[in-house]
Amino acid sequence: MDNSQEIRTGRHCVFNMHVHLVFVAKYRRDVFTKAMLETMNEVFKRICLDFEAKLVEFDGEHDHVHLLVNYPPKVAISSLVNSLKGASSRILRTKHPEIKNKLWGNALWSPSYFAASCGGAPIGIIKQYIQQQQTPH
Template identity: 70%
Template sequence: MSNGSDIRHGRHCIFLMHVHLIFVTRYRREVFTKEILDDLRPMFASVCTDFEAELVEFDGEDDHVHLLVNYPPKVAVSTLVNSLKGVSSRMIRKKNYPSIRRKLWGGALWSPSYFAGSCGGAPIAVIRQYIEQQQTPH
């Protein structure tokens, strides 16, 4: 997967699916530094690879992160999110960052909720118009 916008092929399908994910820290605590965000990127990329997905883009602020993931249709977004949050939480906690140790306790890095938005391709209005213009057989 060299380019995040390439159409991909599965055994029985052709697809181009992207999801925009946002994960927020537990209690919206401001714990991330540039160093922690730099450590999170390869962790997220590795989990995506395990799911035959691709981390197209990643960045964040001190209390949340944004991911743009290109994923195959056989992957449930909720399963991908579970793995991304679980693996990253365990690995970041092992590194024992002082900002996280000071502000978070109880073994949770992430809030249990998340945002997932489908994105990519044509806007919904264009797709709706295309479908409406189909030649219905008489």
């Protein structure tokens, strides 16, 4: 799952965009097992492909998961997140029915999530590069 520095191309753009996502189980309940994380990894890879994105890295603990996703500029992060959370919740309930005993109500995921852009040069370096451009007189 590497090649995180790979520059990708679209029809009219060249890009290398990454987002770090964190999803937390509702009420931070300890619900995930290793088998569930393996199922999620496969689901997340499949959903990313649907968005022409790549799951670069994935792991988690008993109550939350981390994803590093390389995605094209046309993808809205909120749409990607909604699909990732929705599909994983549905499939986990089907493949691991024991998860229902660990949830309160019907919700697997907290409605909120963490997203941070990452990769490439630090913001300060990019600002400095832009400031040093030769502005025409």
